[in-house]
Amino acid sequence: MVKLTENVLLYELAQLQILFQNRNEDANDDVEGNASHIEVVVRVRPMMKSEIENGAKEVTQATNDTIVLETNKDNKQFTFSKVFRADVLQEEFFQQCGICQLLNKALDGYSCTAFAFGQTGSGKTFTMTGPVTGNDLLLEVESQGLIQRAFQYIYGKIDKNPSIQYQVRASYVEIYNEQVQDLLNPSTTVESLQVRWSADSGFYIENAFVLECESVDDLIAVLEEGIRHRQIGSNAINDRSSRSHAILTIYIDSEVVSSEDLDEPCLTKHGKLFFVDLAGSEKVAENHKGENLAEAGNINKSLLTLGNCISALSDVNKRHGHIPYRESKLTKLLSDSLGGNGITLMIACIAPSSQYVSETLNSLRYANRTKKIKNFPKVHMIGFVLEIYLAYEEDY
Numbered sequence: 001m002v003k004l005t006e007n008v009l010l011y012e013l014a015q016l017q018i019l020f021q022n023r024n025e026d027a028n029d030d031v032e033g034n035a036s037h038i039e040v041v042v043r044v045r046p047m048m049k050s051e052i053e054n055g056a057k058e059v060t061q062a063t064n065d066t067i068v069l070e071t072n073k074d075n076k077q078f079t080f081s082k083v084f085r086a087d088v089l090q091e092e093f094f095q096q097c098g099i100c101q102l103l104n105k106a107l108d109g110y111s112c113t114a115f116a117f118g119q120t121g122s123g124k125t126f127t128m129t130g131p132v133t134g135n136d137l138l139l140e141v142e143s144q145g146l147i148q149r150a151f152q153y154i155y156g157k158i159d160k161n162p163s164i165q166y167q168v169r170a171s172y173v174e175i176y177n178e179q180v181q182d183l184l185n186p187s188t189t190v191e192s193l194q195v196r197w198s199a200d201s202g203f204y205i206e207n208a209f210v211l212e213c214e215s216v217d218d219l220i221a222v223l224e225e226g227i228r229h230r231q232i233g234s235n236a237i238n239d240r241s242s243r244s245h246a247i248l249t250i251y252i253d254s255e256v257v258s259s260e261d262l263d264e265p266c267l268t269k270h271g272k273l274f275f276v277d278l279a280g281s282e283k284v285a286e287n288h289k290g291e292n293l294a295e296a297g298n299i300n301k302s303l304l305t306l307g308n309c310i311s312a313l314s315d316v317n318k319r320h321g322h323i324p325y326r327e328s329k330l331t332k333l334l335s336d337s338l339g340g341n342g343i344t345l346m347i348a349c350i351a352p353s354s355q356y357v358s359e360t361l362n363s364l365r366y367a368n369r370t371k372k373i374k375n376f377p378k379v380h381m382i383g384f385v386l387e388i389y390l391a392y393e394e395d396y
Ligand SMILES: Nc1ncnc2c1ncn2[C@@H]1O[C@H](COP(=O)(O)OP(=O)(O)OP(=O)(O)O)[C@@H](O)[C@H]1O
Pocket: 044, 045, 046, 086, 118, 119, 120, 121, 122, 123, 124, 125, 126, 127, 131, 238, 240, 241, 242, 243, 278, 279, 280, 281, 349
């Protein structure tokens, strides 16, 4: 009880400190200091055969950094860091979407997130892992998604840098019907895992299974194991629709092992990399009947909370006020990635078909708001939040 009260107090003080810190940075602004905006890219998937057969037409035009959507009324234009057309291949997407910069930061001790967002059937899973059709991931190299390519990249860097000793571990969970389930230890699925908060780690999942990974193959094994246990269902748009939000976390601890300057302190950095494949938003009444309705309702509810957090954080007048992170497990776990101390890449996936104009417009509007969110990246070392709590005591 005492510990709980202490934790809540520390949490509130840390929030207060972040609030003062943000205000100070805004006052000097927009020189930005350490602030960085969330990077947002858009990927358009190809038209599906069924859409063409139904007489739907293509209503998006993508160029380098701009996307134009034809609506019944007018054309809506949006600009992002990069917009990828439907014919862009997986490797080209990997090289150009900004993930490599993110991976470098994670190797350097930052907490980094890549999350895919968009309506059901818009290409989120295709982008993150490639087109998984069965239970395994034996994909041709050219079909592999961002995650497998990121594994290769990480170990490529680790192997080239013998003066730094790395330890890589991974966990993989899903949030299904507001319950956190361990995809690497599915025997615990009866009792869901708890989301807790601590001064050191912020929000975290208690007792998630964490596996040490010494090679790309180990990481791929984790990914395959998780995908095997993920909740999949079918709906009107996608017959292999992800019904949960999946969070794959790669922990990268690093320590300099040889330094010419013996006086230099040996620091251990704790980088983290979150790959988040969100469940797709959808028109519930149109796509579901019976018991699937509750499941789809839960998916939409947590996405609504995510949308509310994004709206508040992107509004200059609201971002210093209350952000409703605590209203869903998804937003608690993403709190460091959205307006916190992490570095974040959002991949907004959209369908080009005239059947989904309102959903696509909605996704583009959220993506547009997200790019206004400022984060305040910090290298993570044990005790960091406590440090700013102490700084708060001294300064105020
Ligand atoms: N860039 C792409 N190139 C080729 N096919 C694609 C592309 N993006 C998506 N697809 C195909 O479109 C279909 C739907 O994609 P996917 O399952 O990735 O959607 P999703 O957004 O993850 O859906 P849900 O939210 O329902 O899980 C799949 O058959 C997938 O292979």
